[in-house]
Amino acid sequence: MGYPHPSHPKETPVLSKHFGDAGARTYEGWVQRGGYAGLRKALGMAPDAIIEELKASGLRGRGGAGFPTGLKWSFMPKGDGKPHYLVCNADESEPGTFKDREIMRWTPHALIEGCAVAAYAIGAERCYIYIRGEFTEPLAVMHQAVAEAYAQGALGADALGSGMRIDFVIHRGAGAYICGEETAMMNSIEGKRGNPRIKPPFPAAAGLFGMPTTINNVETLAAVPHILNRGADWYKGLCLGNPKSTGTKLISVCGHVQRPGNYEITMGTPMRDLIFDMCGGMRPGRTLKAVIPGGSSVPIMNAEEAGDCVLDYEGVIAKGSMLGSGGMIVMDDSADVVYQVWRLARFYAHESCAQCTQCREGTAWTTKILERILAGKGKEADLALLLDLSDGMTGKTICVLSDSCAAPIVSGIQKFRPEFEAYLSGARQPALAMA
């Protein structure tokens, strides 16, 4: 449902069905709403059968990359005698994205259940839930729910009487966007600086504490019990045409729409239905100018591209961007694209872990050049320079943080060039004073 708004008829509430319903937060309340049946069912299945069910459902990672979840789980070695770990990525920090926060705040047991199923399927003795440090309320709710799940015997030495041991540890982050990158997160849990690691080795071979590890996003894991309860065919059927993108997706909509919030759509829903029907369209007297559809790390779309874009993994790629985390930033004609591109570049400059030169220097210099342009002191060659730097920041570093900084810069210049030129020519008044 479009929390905090009532559910819209064009939504398909599965994960968000109980958002806003405080009764769903307790163990008992969750059981009354059908909870823990998925875990119970899973514990009666062979781990391989669970993985096959997930593969058949078509579920893909909801954190941004869209990698098939069942396939990811199948990479975990079997019978290797080493400890295995599951990491739940609850470091939601991608500008525009605020869905995992609501899953944890309202349906903590859905996440616990999903994590427990995953831990069992991959043979993990322990699940670390990494929650960003600023999420004080989700942290409190999750701590309470995990304690309750232990007290009720759903977790611990004999999970739901199955004889299986499933342990959970909640690990609080301390303010670092980069820790949402899976290998940086593992370093952070190990008590290190959150620097991403070079891959390979991939986490399934050598992840947390050097052991086989699977890492999944909150929304991905929360979908798992529903798939086990209702079957892969049901989930696969939640699809408006493209069989590669199935199920429901929470889209966090923010910016200049009448009703920002989290909307749960069936994959394949037209973007215009989301923006103009579910979110109530633009503010009075305003028109749509630009959309960043998948969190700040993906290319900006103009109104025309957004107008006939279909919301699923392939549909957004076809329009030159990515579905990413589903954090949709909507801008109307009052938005200054140059200013917002600068603000995003500044974000990445602040969050760069500074390991790779292209990222450390590139994010800082692109920010400074954009600042110069906004201060009315830009040079004619600055746009070419920005594009050149962006090229040097794409595909050349350990992780994709610098690629993410380049995405809005390149797409911003490509699609809104006259706005940049207006600052360069002096046709537009400076928006920033330069220090």
Place this chain on the structure above:
Amino acid sequence: MSGATQAHADTPHQPIFVGEVQARLEALYPHYPTRQACLLPALWMVQEARGWISEPAMAEVAEVLGLTPAYVKGVVTFYTMYHTHPVGRHFIQVCTTSPCNLCGAEDVLKSLLRESGCGELGATSPDGRFTIAEVECLGACGFPTPILIDDDFIEHVTPERVPGILQGYK
């Protein structure tokens, strides 16, 4: 953080990991295969007890977990939520990243700097009540502007609401 005793840089370091705090840290050991992995939780405990993390506190954490003080400092300074100098009784983090920026976050920040008496980012108000920091995306973009005062997450903050909100923090 609220109500924590603010130690000054020149007061001798009083050990933190004794009694109840030590017991809380030791209770974490079985959850991780290494002591080093308890570093982030241990640093949170220091900040909770003292309001910030001084160099002697880093040295104490290093000793307790079998690390070097330099290593601990390297980690402390990587994460923005750990304070390496004393802050006001209430620490305010204001989101000004793009989604909130589009919806007026800069005006909220200006209002907070003015009404709190802080004047500028990172400065503590003369009455010692507040320190304000800009923060990159608080993850509540649909409810602009979110701010975090100590552990209180407040959504939909507007410049008009600022004086009333600050009154709740003495």
